[in-house]
Amino acid sequence: MNQAVNSEERAARRRPSASPAGREVTKVTEPADPAAVIAGARAEIDALDTEIVRLVRHRMTLSARVQHARMASGGRRVQLARENEVLRRWRAELGVPGTTLAMTLLELCRGRI
């Protein structure tokens, strides 16, 4: 089974393709080095995590702005109807773990209730 896949892979790598000048060339691509694939993907994951933290902090700032404006006009810090909207949107995107993530975001933004 493994051998069949490997010989198919080898054949695909030798399949001729047309060069810009119309000549047939044989492309031989090296198989990806697993360590390089892992290191590359991890570097991207780390960069994404940094960006996600930046976005969460930005969300916290905006959320505080809304809460302060509401409280300054006699309202309450928490508005459950709005929180339910937020939770529904995250659940629609990511399922039950989306709800968990949204609850964590809300806790970061308005504290525990």
Ligand SMILES: O=C(O)C(=O)C[C@]1(C(=O)O)C=C[C@@H](O)C=C1
């Ligand atoms: O949208 C609001 O009204 C907010 O105050 C922001 C926010 C949020 O972080 O999403 C925070 C507290 C509220 O209970 C509801 C939502």
